[in-house]
Amino acid sequence: MNMSNEERFHELAHKALARAAEPTEQAELQALIAENPQLKEEIEQMDAETSVARELLPLIEDLQDPRRDMPQPPMRRLQRAIQEVFGPRAESPGELRELLARLENWAERQIGHERHRLVELISDFRSSLSAPRGEHVIGLRVVQACAAPKASRLREEAEVLAMGEGEEERKKREAQFEARLRSLEARIRQAEQITHECREEMQGLIEAFASDREARAERKQARSNQPSKPHD
Amino acid sequence: MLKPDIRSLRAGDRFMWDCAFHWLWPIAWSAAQRRLAACAPADIEDVAVGAIREAAEKVQAGKVESFEELRALTSVISGRRALDHIRRMQAERRASGATESIEGREELPSAAPGPLERVNAQDLARLLMSLTAKLPNHQQRLLKAYYLYGLKQAELAETFGVPIGTVGVTLSRALESLRAELQKQPQLMKEFLEALR
Numbered sequence: 079m080n081m082s083n084e085e086r087f088h089e090l091a092h093k094a095l096a097r098a099a100e101p102t103e104q105a106e107l108q109a110l111i112a113e114n115p116q117l118k119e120e121i122e123q124m125d126a127e128t129s130v131a132r133e134l135l136p137l138i139e140d141l142q143d144p145r146r147d148m149p150q151p152p153m154r155r156l157q158r159a160i161q162e163v164f165g166p167r168a169e170s171p172g173e174l175r176e177l178l179a180r181l182e183n184w185a186e187r188q189i190g191h192e193r194h195r196l197v198e199l200i201s202d203f204r205s206s207l208s209a210p211r212g213e214h215v216i217g218l219r220v221v222q223a224c225a226a227p228k229a230s231r232l233r234e235e236a237e238v239l240a241m242g243e244g245e246e247e248r249k250k251r252e253a254q255f256e257a258r259l260r261s262l263e264a265r266i267r268q269a270e271q272i273t274h275e276c277r278e279e280m281q282g283l284i285e286a287f288a289s290d291r292e293a294r295a296e297r298k299q300a301r302s303n304q305p306s307k308p309h310d
Numbered sequence: 311m312l313k314p315d316i317r318s319l320r321a322g323d324r325f326m327w328d329c330a331f332h333w334l335w336p337i338a339w340s341a342a343q344r345r346l347a348a349c350a351p352a353d354i355e356d357v358a359v360g361a362i363r364e365a366a367e368k369v370q371a372g373k374v375e376s377f378e379e380l381r382a383l384t385s386v387i388s389g390r391r392a393l394d395h396i397r398r399m400q401a402e403r404r405a406s407g408a409t410e411s412i413e414g415r416e417e418l419p420s421a422a423p424g425p426l427e428r429v430n431a432q433d434l435a436r437l438l439m440s441l442t443a444k445l446p447n448h449q450q451r452l453l454k455a456y457y458l459y460g461l462k463q464a465e466l467a468e469t470f471g472v473p474i475g476t477v478g479v480t481l482s483r484a485l486e487s488l489r490a491e492l493q494k495q496p497q498l499m500k501e502f503l504e505a506l507r
Contacts, residue, residue, distance in 0.1 A: 085475030088482045089463060096456065127485040128457065130492065130502055133426045135458045136344060137438055138450065141385045144336035145343060151335035152355060153328065159363035163370055164322030280325060 083110065091121050095128045154288050178204055190252075195259045316377050319369050327366070330377070334362050337381055338388040345392035350399060357395055361388035373432065382435035382442075390427055425505035433498045440491050449484035456481060 090107040093099040099107065111117045178200060185196035313333065318326040338358035346354050365374075365384045374380050426434065442450075452470065455461045456477075467474040492499040 082475070085479055088478030089475060090478075092456065092463065092478050092481050096460075098462070123489075124482065124485055126503060127489055129425075131453055131485065131488055132457050133424070133502075134438070134441065134488075135454055137341070137385050137389060137426070137434075138442055139454060139458060140337055140341040140344065140389070141382055141438060142442055142450075144340035148336055148339040148343070149355070151331045152359065153331060155355075155359050156331045156335070156362060157324070157328070159359055160322070160324070160327045160366055163363060163366045277325060284328060 086110070087117060091124055094121070095125055150291075153284060157284075192255050192259075195256065199259070199263065314377055316369070316374060316380065319366075319377070319380070320372060320374075322370070330380070331362070333377075333381060334365070334384045337385045338362050341385045341388035342392045345389065345396065349396060353395060354392075357391050358388055361391050364391070368432075378439050379432075379435055382438040383432060385438065386426075386431045386435050390431070393424070393427065425502055428505040429498055429501045433495060437491060437495060437498060440494070441488065444491060445484065445487050449480060449487060452477065452480050453484045 087107070087110050090099060090103050090110070093103055094107055107121075111121070181203075182197070182200050185193055185200055188196060312326075312329045314323075314326040314330045319330060335358065338361045339354060342354045342357040342361065343351075346357060361384055364387050365380060368374050368383060369380060374383060445453075448470070452466060455466055455469070456463070461469070463474055463477045466472075466477045470477070472480070492502070
């Protein structure tokens, strides 16, 4: 089949599949198929794929190009729905346990006193899983965030340590490590407190904004329901 | 708007969910609106909220691997819930002996689930993700214009500034790309073709 025949076949085939082909075009398509019997199979396959495409295209459209005339998201309803799904606690204990296990794996790859302190710290966190909301949970994220970029530096320092330094120097280094871990712990607690306060404040702001919008909508509705005064 | 991370959503992080609503709401609302605009416009919000809640349950159960998948899944769930809603309305009308038809009845679904409703929602969501990511943009636009909006090939040739012969060939290539994506999920393809028969 030459190029123009091929183009013509595709043009006619899509017309036929869209049920938009004229009788003469139908006849032309049949003639092309008679000349090239393999086209029959091709058009049958296109028919099945077109049916699938017709089903999928609206979904693709909703996903890629949602309508622009939609109302604002009903935040309070959505927040209530999410609360019903996840319950009153913001963080999932399963997620935290998974995170702790990953931290523990990382800590076990560390060496010396640093490893001991990290394992101890993780153990403290593990026992705090049942603590009230906001107490230790955020700290884990901070530990994770802090640990990743600093891990290699800490490991390098520890390796330098191991290479032939004196007993006194080693003790001094360990004391420094300990002081830094204590500082890290203190900063975690501080960050935890700040994050908790920010979260509460943000929640309050979102609720206040939603109430304000609802009140405005109600006032507007009430105004539009009022009968207009007759002219004198 | 901040694009949420699926791990934070799985952990039930409220702030991240508030961000997610701004991404998911347009999708859920559009999918519900497409089916309910003619017969139950007042119920679009309920259906869209229900869809986001159902999608959140899947996130919590650890069944959703990425935020992109969550977006696609929300679209699938919202569309299905809208169709179920219409079927419930029809059943209630039949049960109450009402004889009047509901508006837009020509677009109402049949009592049996359609091809898209018979396949696994998550498989379908993943297919949508891969199609939106891999199908070239001009092929997607052409497919939508021809098979969704019903434009003629001559109109497409004019709109896209291509010869009419190219329109048909490009449509066929778009179908080939669709086939290639479907072949990556043979089970889904099989279910689809069975449902379409």
